[in-house]
Amino acid sequence: MNHPTDAGTLVVDSVRGPAFVQDGGRAGFMHHAVPPGGAMIPERLAASNRSIGNAWNAPAIELFGGISLHGTGSSTIVSLDGEPHVLGPGEVFAVLPSHEVSARYLAVAGGFDVPRRLGGYGTLVSVALGGFDGRSLRRGDVLSVSPHGRRAVRVMSASLEPARSIRVLAGPDVARFAPDALDWLTGTTFTVTATTDRIGARLDGPACTRIDADDGASSPMVRGAIEVPAEGHPIVLGPDHPTTGGYPVIAVVVRADHGAFAARRPGASVRFASVRLVEARAAWRELAHRWFQVETVSDGP
Amino acid sequence: MITRRHSRSEPAGRSSEVSWRCELRPLGDGALRFSVPSGVDARVLLDALRATPGVLDAVVTERHASVCFDEAVPDLEAVIAATVSAGRPPEGRLHTIRVRYDGLDLDAIAEVTGLGRAGVIAVHTGVVYTVRSLGFMPGFAYLGDLPTALRLPRRASPRARVPAGSVAIAGSRTAVYPAESPGGWHVMGLALDFVAFDSTRGATLQLGERVRFEAAP
Numbered sequence: 001m002n003h004p005t006d007a008g009t010l011v012v013d014s015v016r017g018p019a020f021v022q023d024g025g026r027a028g029f030m031h032h033a034v035p036p037g038g039a040m041i042p043e044r045l046a047a048s049n050r051s052i053g054n055a056w057n058a059p060a061i062e063l064f065g066g067i068s069l070h071g072t073g074s075s076t077i078v079s080l081d082g083e084p085h086v087l088g089p090g091e092v093f094a095v096l097p098s099h100e101v102s103a104r105y106l107a108v109a110g111g112f113d114v115p116r117r118l119g120g121y122g123t124l125v126s127v128a129l130g131g132f133d134g135r136s137l138r139r140g141d142v143l144s145v146s147p148h149g150r151r152a153v154r155v156m157s158a159s160l161e162p163a164r165s166i167r168v169l170a171g172p173d174v175a176r177f178a179p180d181a182l183d184w185l186t187g188t189t190f191t192v193t194a195t196t197d198r199i200g201a202r203l204d205g206p207a208c209t210r211i212d213a214d215d216g217a218s219s220p221m222v223r224g225a226i227e228v229p230a231e232g233h234p235i236v237l238g239p240d241h242p243t244t245g246g247y248p249v250i251a252v253v254v255r256a257d258h259g260a261f262a263a264r265r266p267g268a269s270v271r272f273a274s275v276r277l278v279e280a281r282a283a284w285r286e287l288a289h290r291w292f293q294v295e296t297v298s299d300g301p
Numbered sequence: 302m303i304t305r306r307h308s309r310s311e312p313a314g315r316s317s318e319v320s321w322r323c324e325l326r327p328l329g330d331g332a333l334r335f336s337v338p339s340g341v342d343a344r345v346l347l348d349a350l351r352a353t354p355g356v357l358d359a360v361v362t363e364r365h366a367s368v369c370f371d372e373a374v375p376d377l378e379a380v381i382a383a384t385v386s387a388g389r390p391p392e393g394r395l396h397t398i399r400v401r402y403d404g405l406d407l408d409a410i411a412e413v414t415g416l417g418r419a420g421v422i423a424v425h426t427g428v429v430y431t432v433r434s435l436g437f438m439p440g441f442a443y444l445g446d447l448p449t450a451l452r453l454p455r456r457a458s459p460r461a462r463v464p465a466g467s468v469a470i471a472g473s474r475t476a477v478y479p480a481e482s483p484g485g486w487h488v489m490g491l492a493l494d495f496v497a498f499d500s501t502r503g504a505t506l507q508l509g510e511r512v513r514f515e516a517a518p
Contacts, residue, residue: 030358030369031347032503033435117500127439127480129500172326172334216455216472218436220360220367222332244362244436252329280330285372 008073010108012141013092017065018197021112021131021143024057024292025239026120033243034129036223037122040103040198040239040262043158046291047082048105053151056292058111059121061137063104068094069143076145077109077153084153101160101263102196110148124240158259158291165273166253166261169280171226173248176212184208185226185251186272190234194266198240201261203270207232208250218244224253224261226272238262256283319378333377334367338385343433344393344509346384353380361508362434363443393510395429398477398495399517400468404488406456410470414450422516424448425489430475430512440479440498442506447473459485466492468514475514479504493517 024045025038039045039062046056054060061067069092071078076087080095081104087093098104114121114132123131132141170182190203214230221227225237227247236253237245239262253261254275264270319325323335337346343361350359355375356368368375402422411418430444447470455471463469463484468477471486478484479497497505506512 027357027369029503030360031351031435031508032439032498033437033441034439034503036358036369118503124439126482127498127500129439134500169327169329172324172328217364218362218434219365220328220332220334220362220436222329222367222369224329242437243360244434249328252327254329255331277327277330284330 008071008076008145010069010071010076010078010112010143010145012137012139012143013068013070014139015065015067015137017063017097019061019063019065019067019137020123020125021059021114021137022062022122023059023120025122026118026130029118030220030243032118034118034124035239035241035243037120037124037198037239039105039122039259041101041105041158041160041259043259043287043291044081044101044103044160044263045105045107047156047158048079048107049111050291051082051156052077052079052084052107052109052153053148054107054109054111058107059114059131060105060107060112061143063095063097063106064102066095066097067106067137068092069106073145077151079107079153081105082156082158084155100162100265102265103263108143108145109151109153110146113144113146126240160260160263162264162268164260165271166257167275167280167283168226168251168253168272169277170274171249171251174250176210176248177228177250178209178211181208181250182274185234186274188271190270190272192264192266192268192270196266198238200238200241201236201264203234203236205233208234210248212248214246216246218246219249221245221249222252224255224258225249226251226253236261254280254283256280256287317378319382323381325377325381328367331371332367332369333374334365335377335381337361337364337366338381341384342387342390342509344507345387345390346381347508349380349384349387350377353377360436362436390509393431393507395511395513396506397513397515398468399493399515400426400490401493401517402490404467404469404490406469406487407489410451410453410487410489413453416450421451421489424451425470425475426514426516428513432506432508432510432512433474435504435506435508438479438482440504440506441476442497442504442512443474443476444506444512445474447475453487455485456487459483460488463488464491466495466497468492
């Protein structure tokens with residue numbers, strides 16, 4: 001289907017829970033202590049954007065709850081997790097919270113028009129950087145949409161397999177743990193706690209026995225790093241992680257599973273499986289090839 | 302510690318000694334972490350890592366450094382070895398930060414150290430600090446070294462909210478909080494007319510730069 005559009009705006013009628021403008025992330029500023037950020041579930045951001053002809057990483061809305069919006073243009077094309085919808089003038093589009101995944105992605109044809117800050121368009125709330133005024137969306141917010149041409153739309157779907165084990169690589173600090181610590185990590189069924197957000201996820205389950213004390217020195221961190229504080233319960237770092245941290249890293253979630261892990265809601269189970277570097281790299285190449293190629297906007301005939 | 306000179310023409314077998322001595326290890330499948338060799342200047346290392354082909358991001362902390370990449374794994378052997386024999390860089394830019402010394406923990410610090418308020422301020426303003434690392438939150442620069450007379454362990458319980466601009470100390474480090482944040486450091490005062498993090502330029506204090514504090518009247 002091809003639909004003529006003008007840019008217009010999207011107005012927030014109501015919102016429940018956090019909702020942020022996010023994109024594919026901003027690399028290159030970790031030495032400013034700015035994490036790369038990016039969508040919690042990158043493949044779902046990609047499905048949503050690409051289903052309506054956007055570059056995979058165009059700014060979209062990442063929803064942790066629900067939202068209602070209406071478009072002010074004569075016709076507005078949106079996509080919810082890869083399902084396109086065409087909105088007439090003033091037509092309200094309501095998104096209910098998901099019971100299956102932690103976050104949903106609402107993209108608009110052209111992408112949301114927010115200022116580019118430090119190489120990206122996403123929101124980092126700790127310093128009110130980027131996105132829509134550096135904060136979660138509120139009722140009455142008016143979101144500009146970038147101008148765009150005619151385009152084809154199609155349904156796209158990124159599956160997440162809620163019961164699959166999350167793949168990890170042994171971490172650089174594994175020697176700071178008892179010899180059976182990796183067995184603990186891969187043999188335990190953990191539960192995602194409610195203390196879970198874009199910064200990181202705390203997991204519940206039997207504690208790991210640390211063999212050394214926290215010494216306060218900090219080391220560089222990355223998304224997916226599994227830190228274990230002295231009290232023994234793991235923390236898995238999310239997209240807005242602090243760029244340094246003081247707890248030993250027992251393992252790191254492979255990049256191909258960042259989205260699958262982040263999609264797990266509080267109360268969900270998580271099991272980890274240790275893999276080798278060659279498998280982790282192959283999985284990333286496959287996922288990136290499928291979803292994260294640099295794309296120009298495709299205009300329909 | 303690498304004690305002999307290393308050149309690009311050396312065979313791969315010898316250059317792997319850099320990996321071993323620096324404990325170069327994967328940090329997930331998109332990053333590498335290694336120990337910073339002693340004697341290496343942090344800023345020289347950061348600049349060299351960021352200039353290495355394939356490196357998307359680099360972070361240098363006091364103990365470890367890391368690089369992030371996409372597909373091709375960057376070749377760090379020669380880069381790390383070259384920083385060991387590199388000369389000292391020119392002195393980093395000096396920032397002067399005016400502080401109103403009236404923080405929530407100032408009196409407690411004065412008492413525990415036995416220095417009194419005036420003594421605490423005199424010690425804190427009496428040295429030039431160097432940015433040793435950045436981390437914790439955007440623009441947060443760990444400044445060192447705090448004179449021993451002012452070294453205290455972190456607070457037993459962190460505060461839920463430390464005001465933006467707070468000047469604080471813990472251990473051998475001092476810092477300015479770029480934005481309101483939870484914090485476990487002892488708050489000495491408030492930085493005046495100082496923006497630690499800006500959304501167009503990023504962190505104001507960069508690795509290797511220098512800072513002195515000045516008491517506002």
